Amino acid sequence: MLRCFEGGDVTHVEGRVDPIADAETVETELMLADLESLERRVPNLVKKAQQGDKEAKIEASVLGQALELLRASRPARLVQPKDAEEEKALKRAQLLTAKPVLYVCNVDEGDAATGNALSAKVASKAEAENAGSVVISAAIEAEIATLPLEERQAFLSDLGLEETGLNRMIHAAYALLGLITFYTAGPKESRAWTVRDGARAPEAAGEIHSDFERGFIRAETIAYDDYIKFGGEAGARDAGKLRSEGKDYVVQDGDVMLFRFNV
Secondary structure, three states, X not given: OEEOOXXXXXXXOOOOOOHHHHHHHHHHHHHHHHXXXXXXXXXXXXXXXXXXXXXXXXXXXXXXXXXXXXXXXOOHHHOOOOOHHHHHHHHHHOOHHHOOOEEEEEOOHHHOOOOOHHHHHHHHHHHHOOOEEEEEOHHHHHHHOOOOHHHHHHHHHHOXXXXXXXXXXXXXXXXXXXXXEEEEEOOOOEEEEEEEOOOEHHHHHHHHOXXXXXXXEEEEEEOHHHHHHOOOHHHHHHOOOOEEXXXXXXXXXXXXXXXXXXX
């Protein structure tokens, strides 16, 4: 989270408001940690690779690229693995600067709907890095938390907002990580489940239980908007909005699903 608001009530440790410099300070610390780690690991991997270790050869190649980037003060997420094996090796390394980045711009209440010049600079930085950015106002979030549920939407509307900053941050994080949400709903409970974007129906079923994926038959599916519009499963079924999907169905964000499977 980056400070993107002026104001003397909250002091900055360095006496200035510069979100880009703040982001670079944090990233420098992370790069130094990764650099220290790789300077110990890569030489050993190179030795093993020279002795014929195939896995070490793959790791030495991709982590060697990361090491060169870090020595040039650039994050490891800029590494371009040449194949799937190198991509897996990079993920296994768990480098701090190889992880996706989401910049959260904390602005004044009056800038929550549109952002400001400082958050615009952060957005430009994020775009150049293929990172994510989102604008929120921590002051608004704190106030919303104290309001009754029935008053929150009116409060947001008065500020020109459609949803809370927390929700916007969640949406941005899911998009950055390539994740979507599907739902299950029944008499006892309704639940949200997370699955990768592009997952097929059996994989989604496996998020609930591995037996569901192994014995998958079909998924009875309703789009979220239809589920709400027609008052639930029965109404959606009567309106012809319930679909029976097979193994090749790609799950869509917001799908409400009932899985049929063999035990």
